[in-house]
Amino acid sequence: MAISYQFLNKIYLRPPKACDVKHYVSWWNESFSNYLDLGSVTGTPSKSAVSEFTRQVQDGYVPGWFTIMLWDEYIGDIRVGYIRYRNIDWKKKRVEIAIRLGRKYWGKGIGKSAIGELLAHLFYEKGLEEAWLSVASFNQRAIRLYEKCGFTELNRKMDPTKPELTWIIMGIHRSKFAKLVI
Numbered sequence: 802m803a804i805s806y807q808f809l810n811k812i813y814l815r816p817p818k819a820c821d822v823k824h825y826v827s828w829w830n831e832s833f834s835n836y837l838d839l840g841s842v843t844g845t846p847s848k849s850a851v852s853e854f855t856r857q858v859q860d861g862y863v864p865g866w867f868t869i870m871l872w873d874e875y876i877g878d879i880r881v882g883y884i885r886y887r888n889i890d891w892k893k894k895r896v897e898i899a900i901r902l903g904r905k906y907w908g909k910g911i912g913k914s915a916i917g918e919l920l921a922h923l924f925y926e927k928g929l930e931e932a933w934l935s936v937a938s939f940n941q942r943a944i945r946l947y948e949k950c951g952f953t954e955l956n957r958k959m960d961p962t963k964p965e966l967t968w969i970i971m972g973i974h975r976s977k978f979a980k981l982v983i
């Protein structure tokens with residue numbers, strides 16, 4: 802019987818550190834991930850955006866960003882990607898989330914663990930009630946991941962600049978998350 806990767810290794814989130822920045826830059830430069838994530842291979846952030854992010858990391862204040870860490874029993878701590886939240890609507894208690902893993906860490910169940918950690922933080926520590934995200938309709942791996950985490954489709958919209966690209970908006974409510982074993 803295959804043993805799940807998650808039982809031998811532990812995923813945790815921590816705020817980005819200065820030594821993470823070069824890893825973020827390499828994740829942002831992965832053109833296939835940019836295509837899956839943004840619907841365009843040219844999604845790399847500008848030099849000034851990277852400098853601003855670096856400055857925030859050095860100041861120790863990068864609101865909403867977390868480095869996804871894998872603790873491997875043989876190697877120790879490994880940075881595997883990032884997860885973030887943004888656009889908190891305190892009135893409606895809603896928040897948007899997004900995730901990206903380095904390519905060699907795809908398909909190991911890490912995404913599910915990382916989303917579970919972030920949702921627990923947003924729902925139980927920040928007191929929010931709903932998380933949502935948008936995903937390109939062709940990004941079947943990501944859609945499957947979000948379904949595994951309990952997200953369901955809320956609506957769909959056409960990309961304003963690329964009519965051939967459809968975005969699916971998915972969401973999960975705290976009450977549903979509380980009933981799931983993630």
Ligand SMILES: CC(C)(COP(=O)(O)OP(=O)(O)OC[C@H]1O[C@@H](n2cnc3c(N)ncnc32)[C@H](O)[C@@H]1OP(=O)(O)O)[C@@H](O)C(=O)NCCC(=O)NCCS
Pocket residue numbers: 834837838882900901902903906907908909910911912913914935936937940941942943945946949
């Ligand atoms: C999307 C991403 C976060 C997923 O993380 P992950 O750790 O690989 O996800 P998991 O392994 O937990 O789950 C992926 C699921 O999709 C399934 N899957 C993989 N490829 C698939 C495909 N082409 N069609 C349908 N399902 C697919 C896997 O089998 C798995 O489901 P299962 O556990 O039922 O077998 C990661 O691949 C990534 O960072 N991709 C690049 C950036 C991106 O797309 N970000 C999301 C933007 S909305």
